[in-house]
Amino acid sequence: MFMIPKDARITLDPEEIPKQWYNLAADLPDLKPPLNPATGKPATAEDFATIFCKPIIEQEASTKRFIDIPEEVRDNLIFLNRPAPMQRAYHLEKFLKTPAKIYFKREDMSPLGSHKGNTALAQAYYNAEAGIHMLTTETGAGQWGTALSMVSNLFDIDTTVFMVKGSYNQKPFRRTLMEMYGAKCYASPSEYTDFGKRILKEHPDTTGSLGIAISEACEMAAKDEHTCYALGSVMNHVMLHQTTIGLESMLQMEKADITPDYMIACAGGGSNFAGFTFPMMYEKIRGKSECQIIAAEPKASPSLTEGEFKYDFGDTAGMTPMIMMYTLGHDFIPKSIHAGGLRYHGMSPLVSAAYDQGLMTAKSYDQPDTFHAGVTFARTEGIVPAPESCHAIKAAIDTALECKARNEEKTIVFCLSGHGFLDLYGYQQYMDGTLPSSSIDE
Amino acid sequence: MFMIPKDARITLDPEEIPKQWYNLAADLPDLKPPLNPATGKPATAEDFATIFCKPIIEQEASTKRFIDIPEEVRDNLIFLNRPAPMQRAYHLEKFLKTPAKIYFKREDMSPLGSHKGNTALAQAYYNAEAGIHMLTTETGAGQWGTALSMVSNLFDIDTTVFMVKGSYNQKPFRRTLMEMYGAKCYASPSEYTDFGKRILKEHPDTTGSLGIAISEACEMAAKDEHTCYALGSVMNHVMLHQTTIGLESMLQMEKADITPDYMIACAGGGSNFAGFTFPMMYEKIRGKSECQIIAAEPKASPSLTEGEFKYDFGDTAGMTPMIMMYTLGHDFIPKSIHAGGLRYHGMSPLVSAAYDQGLMTAKSYDQPDTFHAGVTFARTEGIVPAPESCHAIKAAIDTALECKARNEEKTIVFCLSGHGFLDLYGYQQYMDGTLPSSSIDE
Numbered sequence: 057m058f059m060i061p062k063d064a065r066i067t068l069d070p071e072e073i074p075k076q077w078y079n080l081a082a083d084l085p086d087l088k089p090p091l092n093p094a095t096g097k098p099a100t101a102e103d104f105a106t107i108f109c110k111p112i113i114e115q116e117a118s119t120k121r122f123i124d125i126p127e128e129v130r131d132n133l134i135f136l137n138r139p140a141p142m143q144r145a146y147h148l149e150k151f152l153k154t155p156a157k158i159y160f161k162r163e164d165m166s167p168l169g170s171h172k173g174n175t176a177l178a179q180a181y182y183n184a185e186a187g188i189h190m191l192t193t194e195t196g197a198g199q200w201g202t203a204l205s206m207v208s209n210l211f212d213i214d215t216t217v218f219m220v221k222g223s224y225n226q227k228p229f230r231r232t233l234m235e236m237y238g239a240k241c242y243a244s245p246s247e248y249t250d251f252g253k254r255i256l257k258e259h260p261d262t263t264g265s266l267g268i269a270i271s272e273a274c275e276m277a278a279k280d281e282h283t284c285y286a287l288g289s290v291m292n293h294v295m296l297h298q299t300t301i302g303l304e305s306m307l308q309m310e311k312a313d314i315t316p317d318y319m320i321a322c323a324g325g326g327s328n329f330a331g332f333t334f335p336m337m338y339e340k341i342r343g344k345s346e347c348q349i350i351a352a353e354p355k356a357s358p359s360l361t362e363g364e365f366k367y368d369f370g371d372t373a374g375m376t377p378m379i380m381m382y383t384l385g386h387d388f389i390p391k392s393i394h395a396g397g398l399r400y401h402g403m404s405p406l407v408s409a410a411y412d413q414g415l416m417t418a419k420s421y422d423q424p425d426t427f428h429a430g431v432t433f434a435r436t437e438g439i440v441p442a443p444e445s446c447h448a449i450k451a452a453i454d455t456a457l458e459c460k461a462r463n464e465e466k467t468i469v470f471c472l473s474g475h476g477f478l479d480l481y482g483y484q485q486y487m488d489g490t491l492p493s494s495s496i497d498e
Numbered sequence: 499m500f501m502i503p504k505d506a507r508i509t510l511d512p513e514e515i516p517k518q519w520y521n522l523a524a525d526l527p528d529l530k531p532p533l534n535p536a537t538g539k540p541a542t543a544e545d546f547a548t549i550f551c552k553p554i555i556e557q558e559a560s561t562k563r564f565i566d567i568p569e570e571v572r573d574n575l576i577f578l579n580r581p582a583p584m585q586r587a588y589h590l591e592k593f594l595k596t597p598a599k600i601y602f603k604r605e606d607m608s609p610l611g612s613h614k615g616n617t618a619l620a621q622a623y624y625n626a627e628a629g630i631h632m633l634t635t636e637t638g639a640g641q642w643g644t645a646l647s648m649v650s651n652l653f654d655i656d657t658t659v660f661m662v663k664g665s666y667n668q669k670p671f672r673r674t675l676m677e678m679y680g681a682k683c684y685a686s687p688s689e690y691t692d693f694g695k696r697i698l699k700e701h702p703d704t705t706g707s708l709g710i711a712i713s714e715a716c717e718m719a720a721k722d723e724h725t726c727y728a729l730g731s732v733m734n735h736v737m738l739h740q741t742t743i744g745l746e747s748m749l750q751m752e753k754a755d756i757t758p759d760y761m762i763a764c765a766g767g768g769s770n771f772a773g774f775t776f777p778m779m780y781e782k783i784r785g786k787s788e789c790q791i792i793a794a795e796p797k798a799s800p801s802l803t804e805g806e807f808k809y810d811f812g813d814t815a816g817m818t819p820m821i822m823m824y825t826l827g828h829d830f831i832p833k834s835i836h837a838g839g840l841r842y843h844g845m846s847p848l849v850s851a852a853y854d855q856g857l858m859t860a861k862s863y864d865q866p867d868t869f870h871a872g873v874t875f876a877r878t879e880g881i882v883p884a885p886e887s888c889h890a891i892k893a894a895i896d897t898a899l900e901c902k903a904r905n906e907e908k909t910i911v912f913c914l915s916g917h918g919f920l921d922l923y924g925y926q927q928y929m930d931g932t933l934p935s936s937s938i939d940e
Contacts, residue, residue, distance in 0.1 A: 064577070065512060065576055067509070067511075069509075070507060134506055134507055135589075135879075135880060147577075147652070164609075165579070165607060167879075167880045167917075168880065206876075206877075209878075210589070228926075229922035229923070229926070232922040232926040233882065233922060236873055236877070237876060237877060434648075434678050435648075435678070435680055438577060438578070438609045438649075439609040440678065475609075477920060478919060478922075480674040480675060480678075481671070481674075483678055484670075487674070487677060487678065
């Protein structure tokens, strides 16, 4: 029987929600700009203008270190259960018999089920300000699509979501949820775009990919002037909006006198990872921290650990500018895994640059091992983690066990990106022993 | 576009979790004791001893007004995200164009998905203290079974859950969740008990009922001395443990200067309703409040609005003592509705007495109307409510619209008993227009 210490949960007041986002682009030297694939020259605002509204384009290119969070966005963050608590995984520590302390930041408490609302809210706000009536987007696991579908309601914007077919079929209730929130949700590749039709003709049995879904959403946005495209990860402005997570975490750690030796988050396109760790990278860059920052990615789509750092397209059709990132190639179609949010061929350019410059490391994990970590977490901490979050948990558990082997009282802080109540099919497969390896090597 | 006021969310510090539960039995005159059905005399502690441990039996009969919450229970409540926020339904108010203020208490934020953990934790603690190794229980919607399955892990207790077959088939992932937490989960009626076998023989196509599942769980508990039975609703000790909800709410309303004209909660067995409203009933009894307290029940199982106040069995087999309550008859088998947690033939004796003594009123609602209210809530407040909670939301919306018709600035506070991420099948049916009426009159 355990006694939970009173400081097991570190909360903040609503007034302590950050007033500014942190922009890592201000502090990374030699960032390579996106290129126009036709000219081979740096992409201009016009190259983005068919799919993004002006304030988003400006933010994307900004190298200002701190950017004000609009009052309308900040106030509505309360509604996403911000500020989010940081909690000590006291029961998990006991179970592992580790001398390490384990803390986690709780993005699972958003009513939208994940951290995705943080940027959805900002993007919906800027698009509404710019007079946009409809947003198109892609979604992998469904977390991003869910977030945008709901948040758009607050700004009278309609939403159309292209959901990767593998996830669409695996997670029918994600569609229910998006439709409940009033959005249209199509399995991608779909019949609703020219690119979707082409892929369906060439690969009728494909389970789709984020790259394909992005192409479809961009195509639809480009065709109508009051429609814009919203992306849930990868791009600089998304990373920026997500730093709310890390800025809150830094304040919580300061208040509770926590000096992390390790900060860990899962990484697919990079938004949860960036949001959680970029404020700590700022400390590292300034020589104020020696924290080890670790990205946990899936073996099914290991862009950091097995990809190449080069210019590539963000989507499969090659409609986006070329971006400098770690990539498995824009035509890479990963295996269908439950952590649909991590199934992307590339990695955020900012995260890629940070990785290239040695500010962080990365590890990749196979699907069954991450579900094992997720069940361990559920039995000890009572929380069912999203399959994406299970990657961070797996990395945190491994790190804690290394600390145990070396008898080191280190402090590990990871980000729980979302809950897994809509992913129980995957857990059932894991418990039934029917969950396959997802490694690209197998 | 809305601006959320800074007081939209009323939080408490962990130290403000109540130190004592409130026992309404201390303040209700003429409470009728449970009867031994064989003798017709008041049941003794021995009559309960085969299925409950001693501390629980003592609490069940207690008329002490305030009862200390053990430190081990109180500390672990943090882990269920207590204290739970109270929030203003600002977006819903705007949507309804009502002058009424609407607040809600957020039991959906527990990692277990509902308020059920509050008593699960207390019961697991007392049973562990009494040397019990296994708990048996029933579950309707699965919320209670989920809570007990998880919380028992903290006290090294195994759990066996009999889940009403209708819900078991409708909500396969509830079983996944309970099994993830390490519990055994059987569809009831089952082949694992004599009573289950008998029912299966007589009614092979039955979708089961809470009454049948209770009988099965009691039978299994009675057969082994280290096994006890745990009930998630109805009994006095359960109502007691749930008053944490209402005591927190009273403190939050005091802090935020909220004087409720209406307090509303859903009612099946009565635990969410009792937990939320009993502390306010104490104020009413002492002449310190004129708040109207409303129970929202389903038309499929309308024990308060259409039942009789009389002695009846708590289960279908007639294994429990006779209890004085509003009941539809212990052999009543309600239609299979998504709000499985409200599908009980009777009502908590304490809630029944409060109803009989005029401390509260009750309203019943048909299933499609409650889902309509749930979708409205999801689109405005972003939170997917449990089908049980949709009953409270429906009552709150109706009340707010009455206030609008009369142009009255009343204050409505309701309890959101849990989230509906595991109930999306019901929402899909609602949106497809295939959700049938559940009224017993049709």
